[in-house]
Amino acid sequence: MDPLAILLTRLDFAWVTSLHFLYPPLTIGLSALLFVSEWRWLATNDEGWYRLVRFFEKLFIINFGAGVATGVTMEMAFGILYGPFSQAAGPFFGVVLGYETITAFMYEAGFIGLMVFGWGKISRGMHLFATFNVMLSSTLSAFWIMDANSWMQTPTGVELRNGVFHVTDWWAAIFNPNFIYGFPHMWIAALELALFFVIGVAAWFVLKGRQVALFRRALQYALLAAVVITPLQIYLGDALGHVVGETQPAALAAMEGHYQTYDADGTINTAWTIIGWPNDAANTMDWAISIPHALSLIETYSWNGKVPGLDQFKPENRPPVWVPFYSFRVMVAIGFFLFGVALWGAYLMWRGRLSATTIAGNRWFLRILVFSAFLPYLAIWTGWWTREVGRQPWLVDGMMRVSEGVSRMTVFEAALWLGAFFVFELLVWYFTWYFLAKVLRAGPDMDSPVVTGGDELLGHLENAPDSDEDEPAYVRP
Amino acid sequence: MNDLSQAHNFLIYAWWFALGFSFLMYIMLDGADLGAGVFSLFVHDHQERGAIMATMAGTWDANETWLVVAGGILFGTFPMVYGSAFHYLMLPLIIVLLSIMMRAVSLEFRHLSQRTQWLWDGLFGVASLTTLFFAGMAMGAVLQGYPLTGGQVPTYPGGMLRFVSAFSVWTGIGAVIAASLAGSLFIRARFERTEAIRVRAAVWVDRTFYLALAAVVVTGIWSLAIFEWVRAKWLGPYFWIWLLLAIVVVLATFQMRRATRKERDLAAILWLNAAIAIMWLSMMFTMLPWIVPNTWTVQAAASPAVSLVTFTLAMGSFLPVMLAYNWYQIWVFRARINKLTGYGH
Ligand code: HDD
Ligand code: HEM
Ligand code: HEM
Numbered sequence: 001m002d003p004l005a006i007l008l009t010r011l012d013f014a015w016v017t018s019l020h021f022l023y024p025p026l027t028i029g030l031s032a033l034l035f036v037s038e039w040r041w042l043a044t045n046d047e048g049w050y051r052l053v054r055f056f057e058k059l060f061i062i063n064f065g066a067g068v069a070t071g072v073t074m075e076m077a078f079g080i081l082y083g084p085f086s087q088a089a090g091p092f093f094g095v096v097l098g099y100e101t102i103t104a105f106m107y108e109a110g111f112i113g114l115m116v117f118g119w120g121k122i123s124r125g126m127h128l129f130a131t132f133n134v135m136l137s138s139t140l141s142a143f144w145i146m147d148a149n150s151w152m153q154t155p156t157g158v159e160l161r162n163g164v165f166h167v168t169d170w171w172a173a174i175f176n177p178n179f180i181y182g183f184p185h186m187w188i189a190a191l192e193l194a195l196f197f198v199i200g201v202a203a204w205f206v207l208k209g210r211q212v213a214l215f216r217r218a219l220q221y222a223l224l225a226a227v228v229i230t231p232l233q234i235y236l237g238d239a240l241g242h243v244v245g246e247t248q249p250a251a252l253a254a255m256e257g258h259y260q261t262y263d264a265d266g267t268i269n270t271a272w273t274i275i276g277w278p279n280d281a282a283n284t285m286d287w288a289i290s291i292p293h294a295l296s297l298i299e300t301y302s303w304n305g306k307v308p309g310l311d312q313f314k315p316e317n318r319p320p321v322w323v324p325f326y327s328f329r330v331m332v333a334i335g336f337f338l339f340g341v342a343l344w345g346a347y348l349m350w351r352g353r354l355s356a357t358t359i360a361g362n363r364w365f366l367r368i369l370v371f372s373a374f375l376p377y378l379a380i381w382t383g384w385w386t387r388e389v390g391r392q393p394w395l396v397d398g399m400m401r402v403s404e405g406v407s408r409m410t411v412f413e414a415a416l417w418l419g420a421f422f423v424f425e426l427l428v429w430y431f432t433w434y435f436l437a438k439v440l441r442a443g444p445d446m447d448s449p450v451v452t453g454g455d456e457l458l459g460h461l462e463n464a465p466d467s468d469e470d471e472p473a474y475v476r477p
Numbered sequence: 478m479n480d481l482s483q484a485h486n487f488l489i490y491a492w493w494f495a496l497g498f499s500f501l502m503y504i505m506l507d508g509a510d511l512g513a514g515v516f517s518l519f520v521h522d523h524q525e526r527g528a529i530m531a532t533m534a535g536t537w538d539a540n541e542t543w544l545v546v547a548g549g550i551l552f553g554t555f556p557m558v559y560g561s562a563f564h565y566l567m568l569p570l571i572i573v574l575l576s577i578m579m580r581a582v583s584l585e586f587r588h589l590s591q592r593t594q595w596l597w598d599g600l601f602g603v604a605s606l607t608t609l610f611f612a613g614m615a616m617g618a619v620l621q622g623y624p625l626t627g628g629q630v631p632t633y634p635g636g637m638l639r640f641v642s643a644f645s646v647w648t649g650i651g652a653v654i655a656a657s658l659a660g661s662l663f664i665r666a667r668f669e670r671t672e673a674i675r676v677r678a679a680v681w682v683d684r685t686f687y688l689a690l691a692a693v694v695v696t697g698i699w700s701l702a703i704f705e706w707v708r709a710k711w712l713g714p715y716f717w718i719w720l721l722l723a724i725v726v727v728l729a730t731f732q733m734r735r736a737t738r739k740e741r742d743l744a745a746i747l748w749l750n751a752a753i754a755i756m757w758l759s760m761m762f763t764m765l766p767w768i769v770p771n772t773w774t775v776q777a778a779a780s781p782a783v784s785l786v787t788f789t790l791a792m793g794s795f796l797p798v799m800l801a802y803n804w805y806q807i808w809v810f811r812a813r814i815n816k817l818t819g820y821g822h
Contacts, residue, residue: 062585062589065581065582065585066582070578072544072545072577073578075545075548075549075552076571076574078563079552079560079562079563079564080563080567080571083564084560084630084632085560086552086563087556087559087560087561087630088630089556090552090553090556090557090559090780091556091780093556094553094554094556094780095780097549097552097553098549098552099549099553100549101548102549163628164630164781166781407564407633407635408564408634410635413567413635417571420571420575424575428582431586435586435590438589438590439589
């Protein structure tokens, strides 16, 4: 097949997944936060929680709509772009995605309907139950999709027979080594994203001096949660890195820009490159700024431990370095930065500077909070680029190459896909922003009566045309 | 895959049935929404157009989920078909996909905007139409089958225009007609009895009824003429079974007509769906042993036994739960609406 067609097909896929993945993390994380807030409302009867839930739910639903619109593409993308891979890996991969669709999406789509449109129609307890199920199902969906992807990184529990992956051990395949840390890292990423989303929105309102009392509460709780979540995420990321080091040493070498296992004098190369200019052709890092012994310490916990460099792998089995190297650095930098922001917030809280009267005074801190809302998005993108490009040239690590798994597309076909979805995904993105901004500008609705639920007339499915019973007019909740 | 045990065989066919059933559910549930979208293209009252969208507010995404579920079952159980047919159908699938997404976006965004509502209205209608037409074309193209490469895992050799033929264009048109009928029945059932839109929908029911009847007959005869596997069944020794089914379908459609005349809108919808279900299931059985005629048999396309066992264990009880849930949702959102009803958040 034409290498250009293969490259375009890969870009096609990368583009649609990257743009799908702008939305699900917020769905996953925010549904958990909505559940907690709604539960607080039921437990305390404090109207503030109710207003927060209703407001953030509006943002949630816009985001969710975009997630579904871009997500349905994904399901077709495997079959269209990676047909031979879908056929061969079907016995595992297809089944896992099947689980995802049925348990998670079907389940989720149903309860979302109740959660959004059910206010006033169902009781408060039933509504909380719907919110809970939305949280659970979006997490399940992440569970399965992460499983499918982790298996591509560490394909355990299968055997290749006549060109088809047969599952020999389901347990080993589902709980593959990469998944053990990959899933928690992803889930916590979603939570972190949602927390900083809430923090950013709340900070913006405080900066504007609107509904300060209400948003101060959201800000404070979310910041406190972030103090716990951000270091946890760093810990999980480190653990995941060690799994990658053990199971995909070539990917790790690419992430760290580690070309040479040994220095020129024959001693072990222990240096960790902070930044440099990857030179794949010469198999070295130009202009590198590095810290001696740091790489060995990070990876092997010893002063002089050996970490295999890219020179240990045949040239045709080496991933490119640019993308994993820089993406990884961006993600890690963001991880530490957000930890710092959370600590700063905790410090201000401790000094009493985030109280209702003093909070608006911390203008710089608030501006940084608004800016921080964008960072988890970037961290998630770069994390995925690290992972997916680091796996190259394999589609299923060590078992199937990308060139074996792509559909036989012509350059024209692949380009057509790219063109169509380039426009479409950008349009969805633009309108999502547009409407999010609109809801944000309008602010929370503080006036309409609190909906208690379960007391609205639902009408009848069918009554005789001549019956004298009144047709109830549809009442808006 | 010749050492198939009995149990395995049974499971394969159980999943084949579940797959067909999910497609059928999608066609019955979302077909009406799509048809209502086509209808909305001919509605000029701005508020009525908005209200048409409001009729499906609480349920459209759960309806569409059946399509996602069908896709999931296809990938999970018949990966050989998933990996090759999707490439064959690449172009119509992309168009259907973009259209479905445009619809979803229009539904969600329309009520949030003021100045751009006309844009969402138009997109909603046009996207409903293109979804129907190209989905219909894809169905016709599947009936025609496609070539495969040799090798251990035969796959689609490439070529994105192979799906176009006179027959597939025709099935595309047929899908639009059938859905318009379902859509106008849906509008009649969902609006309060005093609404003017119901009267116009009744005119549509009349017209599309005859068109749909004609379309079914033409498709039947055309299939007989060009598909050897259709002749083998319909004109084979058990021809009377197919004949009987055809008679039941005709009876069901006439019941539907009577129900609309008597203003029993729900009954009309149920009769129409009964007719659709019988035709769909008959087609599935006509195709046996093929899942894609002359390309993949149900057995050759299926995933090896282990997967089927686990898939079945985990999912077997799930479809009934989903059905109960679909029903609960329709029940909660059952109230008829008028044209001033908002999308309601
Ligand atoms: C809020 C988002 C976020 C943040 C702050 C971090 N990560 Fe991350 N990271 C992700 C979001 C993410 C992700 C997008 O969710 C990935 C992609 C796949 C996955 O499992 O998680 C990921 C993957 C990922 C991988 C796997 C790469 C591969 O499989 O090839 C490693 C080694 C790390 N991360 C390490 C870290 C470290 C050491 C961090 C902190 C200092 C860190 N991540 C912060
Ligand atoms: C949602 C976040 C994800 C992002 C941003 C992402 C990004 C990417 C990128 C950038 C590539 C191109 C790599 C290259 O060709 O050099 C790629 C390829 C691929 N990804 Fe992902 N991916 C994501 C999730 C997933 C998941 C969850 C799966 C599996 C379930 C997956 C499966 C694949 C496959 C099959 C390819 C094509 C083969 C390849 O080129 O390596 N991706 N993805
Ligand atoms: C780690 C990567 C991914 C995760 C965690 C994830 C999770 C989710 C979640 C939670 C949703 C619900 C809608 C929303 O959140 O806005 C969603 C939508 C969707 N995703 Fe992804 N997704 C990922 C990548 C993918 C990939 C690679 C596929 C391809 C099979 C995919 C297929 C879908 C589909 C089909 C939908 C729409 C389903 C519906 O109708 O509700 N996703 N995804």
